[in-house]
Amino acid sequence: MNYQKLAERLLPDAPSVDGFESKYPPRNLGMNAEVTRLAPSPTGFIHLGNLFVAIANERIAHQSGGVLFLRIEDTDLKRKVDGAVEAVKNALCYFDIKFDEGAEIEGDNTYAPWYQRQRADIYHAFVKKLIAQGRAYPCFCTEEDLSSLRETQTAQKEITGYYGKYAKCRNLSEDEIYRNLDAGKPYVIRLKSMGNPENKIKFQDAIKGEITVTENDQDIVILKSDGIPTYHFAHAIDDHFMRTTLVIRGEEWLASLPIHLELFQTLNFALPRYGHNCSLMKQDGEIRRKLSKRKDPELSLEFYRQEGYFARAVKIYMLTLLNSNFEEWYLKNPEKPLDEFHFSVGKMGKSGTLFDLDKLNDISKNELARLSAEEMMSFLKAWVDEYGTDSQKSYFKNQEYLLNVLNLTMGTAGKKRRKDFMTAKQAVELISYFFEAPVCPDESRIQRAIKNQILTSFLASYDHTDDAQTWFSKVKETATTYGFATDMKDYKLNPQNYPGSVSDVAEVLRIAVTGKSNTPDLWSIMQILGDSETRARLERAIEE
């Protein structure tokens, strides 16, 4: 067989491979510098798994003085969505992931193009070379041929796929090949595998440690009929010529590792290191399962932005899951920039990691409680600007008022802070009663008629200039007037003697003014609301 002639016939326009090595030279970086990448498909769906890998890649690259780049794997047009690249960048930027190079990134473009669809000439050059070497061949099998092959193999309990004796087109004669080509039959290009599945290879995975893989013997497709490479082939070419040193990717790719090992060897490229990252799992009742796009809104990164999660809190949780010693470091260094933590690939989880939204919520509350009122204000504003209603936007008109509200609802900085705020969305809802008269739920157990008497009597005695103590003595007076206990000890011993206690009275007032039964100090709230607003709310509650 004249392979050279076949290569010319199949890819007449492909350039020679000479020149690519010097066009994309090894990077000029320090000894231990790592080059890592994120290589998403532009499907428009950016998920927690992407962020998980992105944080690891970012830390590994930047901590070693290396490079993180963004490559867009757009070989599958069916999955492509407009605006997807912007979406990736924005989603990751929110979590402070900064790329040094890549698609739509301002940076060095030595290793561009960053979109796989724009790299056809490089792929074609190397496919042509493999054909010329007799290591790749055209396959004319149709979809039907392949599915009937699969059926036969399944019926015979054999491994499915295109390999060994089943790789029909591998053994076509020169004549047959040219006859098919002349007849215009569509074809793909397959790798002619030299592997033997009897051979087991010991492989050192940067995350999983030593694993054993079986040599590949599948004649996988490297170039599809439309001239676009498969993931496998593009991965080998791109990560070689972009000079990636460490490929961190989801463990779903582990099964393809033997193929990649053979491709790198056949192409005569040095193998990068690989780390296969464990999947994020969710505890669902009794079972532990992978987070699912359909069932779990928290899988999408959009979720965290829409809810207004504090990016640092998400990052802290991700780091906790990524590196077993992070939590301890963080407890000792809560104020330090997260980048001072030394990230190590060797400490990444080897098997499924449990993602627990409640845990994240706890971390969020703690982290938000560290902010000053001013910082909280800008955090909330950023969320409200993007997702808030017009009425929520108006909360930011009077900043002094808002700062008073935040100082009260968060508690004084330095002292023990309240930990009520979890996300921007929830925090903004929590303080809404300072800006909009609340809808008062009828949740207190005190009868309607008595409630009105309490409200009327308290309103009559209300003086906005009262200090907290005087204010409370008036609440007590109202309580006594209607037979409520003010002596809590006695109330606990003889609850049957009273309709309730002074705290029930305070609750009636609290709900009337705030719409909530649990708030910071009520006197302080009334002070912030002001005299006329406080009165208006009490009056409204009476009328209702």
Ligand code: GLU
């Ligand atoms: N495009 C692949 C994916 O989104 C990239 C896998 C890799 O990082 O190599 O799963």
